[in-house]
Amino acid sequence: MQHHISINDVPHRLWLGRSADGYVLHVGDVVAPVALRRDADGQSVLDTGERQVPMVVAVDGDVIHIHLDGEAYRLAYTDAVTFHAAAAGGAAGDIVRAPMPGVVIASPVAAGEDVAAGDTLIVIESMKLETAIKSPRAGIVETVFFTLGQTFDRDAILVKLVSEGE
Amino acid sequence: MTPQSFTSVLVANRGEIAVRILRTVQALGMEGMLVYHAADAGSPAVRMADRAIEITGITPVAAYLDAAQIIAKASAAGAQAIHPGYGFLSENAEFAKAVAAAGMVFVGPTPDAIELMGDKVRARNFVEARGFPVAPSAIEDDDPDSFVDRARRVGTPLLIKPSAGGGGKGMRIVRDLAVLEAEIERARSEGLRYFGDGRLYAERYVEKPRHIEVQVLGDAHGTVVHLFERECSIQRRFQKVVEESPSPGLTPEERARICDVAAGIARAANYRNAGTVEFIYGAGEFYFLEMNTRLQVEHPVTEEVTGIDLVAEQLRIAMGAPLGYGQDDVRVRGHAIEVRLYAEDSARDFSPTTGPILAYRPPQGIRVDSGVAQGSVVTASFDPMLAKVIVHGDNREQAIERAKQALADFVLLGCKTNAGFLQRLLADPDFVAGDMHTGSIAEKPWLAQEPALDEQRMIEVLGAAALLLVPVRNAADAVSLQHAAMGAWRN
Numbered sequence: 001m002q003h004h005i006s007i008n009d010v011p012h013r014l015w016l017g018r019s020a021d022g023y024v025l026h027v028g029d030v031v032a033p034v035a036l037r038r039d040a041d042g043q044s045v046l047d048t049g050e051r052q053v054p055m056v057v058a059v060d061g062d063v064i065h066i067h068l069d070g071e072a073y074r075l076a077y078t079d080a081v082t083f084h085a086a087a088a089g090g091a092a093g094d095i096v097r098a099p100m101p102g103v104v105i106a107s108p109v110a111a112g113e114d115v116a117a118g119d120t121l122i123v124i125e126s127m128k129l130e131t132a133i134k135s136p137r138a139g140i141v142e143t144v145f146f147t148l149g150q151t152f153d154r155d156a157i158l159v160k161l162v163s164e165g166e
Numbered sequence: 167m168t169p170q171s172f173t174s175v176l177v178a179n180r181g182e183i184a185v186r187i188l189r190t191v192q193a194l195g196m197e198g199m200l201v202y203h204a205a206d207a208g209s210p211a212v213r214m215a216d217r218a219i220e221i222t223g224i225t226p227v228a229a230y231l232d233a234a235q236i237i238a239k240a241s242a243a244g245a246q247a248i249h250p251g252y253g254f255l256s257e258n259a260e261f262a263k264a265v266a267a268a269g270m271v272f273v274g275p276t277p278d279a280i281e282l283m284g285d286k287v288r289a290r291n292f293v294e295a296r297g298f299p300v301a302p303s304a305i306e307d308d309d310p311d312s313f314v315d316r317a318r319r320v321g322t323p324l325l326i327k328p329s330a331g332g333g334g335k336g337m338r339i340v341r342d343l344a345v346l347e348a349e350i351e352r353a354r355s356e357g358l359r360y361f362g363d364g365r366l367y368a369e370r371y372v373e374k375p376r377h378i379e380v381q382v383l384g385d386a387h388g389t390v391v392h393l394f395e396r397e398c399s400i401q402r403r404f405q406k407v408v409e410e411s412p413s414p415g416l417t418p419e420e421r422a423r424i425c426d427v428a429a430g431i432a433r434a435a436n437y438r439n440a441g442t443v444e445f446i447y448g449a450g451e452f453y454f455l456e457m458n459t460r461l462q463v464e465h466p467v468t469e470e471v472t473g474i475d476l477v478a479e480q481l482r483i484a485m486g487a488p489l490g491y492g493q494d495d496v497r498v499r500g501h502a503i504e505v506r507l508y509a510e511d512s513a514r515d516f517s518p519t520t521g522p523i524l525a526y527r528p529p530q531g532i533r534v535d536s537g538v539a540q541g542s543v544v545t546a547s548f549d550p551m552l553a554k555v556i557v558h559g560d561n562r563e564q565a566i567e568r569a570k571q572a573l574a575d576f577v578l579l580g581c582k583t584n585a586g587f588l589q590r591l592l593a594d595p596d597f598v599a600g601d602m603h604t605g606s607i608a609e610k611p612w613l614a615q616e617p618a619l620d621e622q623r624m625i626e627v628l629g630a631a632a633l634l635l636v637p638v639r640n641a642a643d644a645v646s647l648q649h650a651a652m653g654a655w656r657n
Contacts, residue, residue: 001641003632003635003637003638003641005628005631005632005635005638007619007627007628008616009375012621012624014312014628014632014638015641015642016632016633016638016639016641016642017642018643018645023632023633023642025625025628025629025632027625027628030621032625032629034629034630034632034633036629036633036634038631039173043451044630046626046629046630048625048626048629051622051626053626055626055630056525056527056577056579057525057579057630057634058524058525058579058580059524059634060522060524060580062558062635062637064630064631064634064635065524065525065579065580066579066627066630066631067525067577067578067579068623068626068627069574069623070573070574070586070589071584071585071586072578072579072582072583072585072586073627074582075627075628075631077631077635077637077638090180099543100514100517100518101520101546102546103225103546103547103555117287117291125232126546128516146482147226147561151545151546151547151574152546153520153521153546154517154519154520161475
């Protein structure tokens with residue numbers, strides 16, 4: 001079974017198989033035996049048959065963080081359903097996401113209000129800069145997810161418009 | 167504010183600088199108190215404080231800016247002195263006055279000095295009037311009729327900018343006086359367009375400027391010394407990223423001159439406590455930029471090369487003690503570098519990142535001034551600086567190598583940081599050669615980009631992740647070994 005895992009937001013496909021000796025990783029044309037063991041003091045060592053690679057790993061649900069050779073990598077697992085739904089597009093015009101983490105400093109519209117394309121939906125502050133988040137289209141505000149003074153992460157859904165054609 | 171002895175100090179700050187100040191306060195046997203907003207509950211600073219007092223505000227930042235609330239709570243807790251750290255209330259003369267009025271000692275300069283240096287125009291005029299170097303300039307408003315002539319006398323290269331301006335809009339660089347009048351008209355029309363104000367200001371433009379600053383200390387008895395310079399030219403978005411001492415860009419004569427000028431400015435201002443005089447330097451010339459009337463973020467590099475604990479000196483001076491040493495007693499040993507670890511994504515124009523800190527292992531045997539620990543959550547509420555890594559070496563080469571190694575060894579997982587960027591920067595040939603200016607990072611956009619993964623590294627991280635991800639592991643385990651063996655044949 002193919003899995004979708006991104007490394008620092010770059011998507012990759014792999015599958016993990018088994019052999020009599022353990023697990024085998026298949027990525028593109030590469031096939032490599034892989035085994036992971038915990039070292040003393042919480043380090044991990046990945047054994048690829050040819051190499052013993054020390055690393056520090058942290059697991060956060062479907063996200064794996066790895067410190068290896070002075071670099072930090074973020075690997076995120078995407079299940080097949082989500083992956084294909086995202087690839088197909090979906091109702092992207094209905095939701096407005098945060099371009100960067102920040103704090104809400106003005107919230108000029110409320111649920112139920114009509115907005116035109118380009119109207120300011122919410123004003124955020126990040127990096128000491130004010131940014132007005134504009135409506136991508138005309139429509140009706142369904143939900144404003146954050147109130148004044150609240151902080152949010154990048155890609156958080158800030159505002160949702162009522163879907164059209166429903 | 168009359169100097170007086172004290173045995174307890176309340177830190178009106180947070181993060182790494184609160185930890186840094188508490189460390190010295192406690193080492194001197196005093197009680198270290200702290201105010202904190204709920205967003206910082208459980209932070210290393212709160213855990214370290216002998217007493218932590220909660221403050222509230224509409225936003226976390228607003229709480230740390232609430233002078234009246236902080237003073238009231240400090241007073242009620244019996245604090246005898248307040249250290250403001252940097253940022254927040256550190257350069258607020260009204261706060262310094264109010265602390266004294268409440269019967270506590272403000273650990274910092276006098277309100278007069280804060281006011282003088284806080285007004286950039288007043289500070290510049292003060293410095294110029296006492297014969298110290300400021301960038302030659304001409305202000306149109308002083309006498310509009312003679313502006314062109316006065317701008318001509320400033321000489322080239324010349325920077326023309328709208329008086330009302332900011333953010334580089336409407337700025338013109340003139341390298342040939344033949345086009346001066348045409349450029350003035352263009353700058354004026356841009357000023358009108360962007361700011362609705364066509365008044366102009368001209369000053370000598372420094373090509374490839376370096377940011378050099380000098381640490382000074384003054385006591386309540388009129389003694390002022392400098393603690394040499396820091397080079398802070400490596401900046402992104404006007405914020406410092408790497409600082410070092412000594413500067414690799416100054417000759418010994420230039421170093422002596424710039425440090426003497428800084429001490430002279432502090433002396434002229436009757437300056438008391440720790441301060442920093444900032445200069446712009448280029449082509450053998452330097453000009454006063456501003457004076458920061460507080461402890462600086464990058465103060466550790468000065469501590470590492472001089473062996474002087476600046477926070478301890480601030481506290482002693484605030485108690486009215488004499489410095490007890492003169493300029494000749496301050497010596498520089500070796501080379502120190504500080505790199506700032508920011509929660510940010512260098513490849514996305516250094517925009518801030520957030521997340522939980524899932525693993526945190528600072529490098530061993532290295533000074534790390536940090537405000538976070540394993541379990542901390544980095545949010546967008548505060549400045550994205552997480553920690554500072556400070557190294558010392560016998561010389562600059564050794565310090566650079568130690569900084570690179572310390573960054574490579576620093577494990578911080580869960581929130582993206584600029585550690586990779588810093589390692590690439592420290593390996594940059596121009597940086598290694600000491601050839602840098604405040605625009606260096608912008609001129610080297612490749613440093614901000616993450617290098618492509620080679621196949622071996624890709625296999626290693628994907629292999630580890632595949633084994634750690636439950637759904638991937640389950641899918642592999644669901645296949646019987648017999649089928650797995652068949653799969654192997656087909657390959």
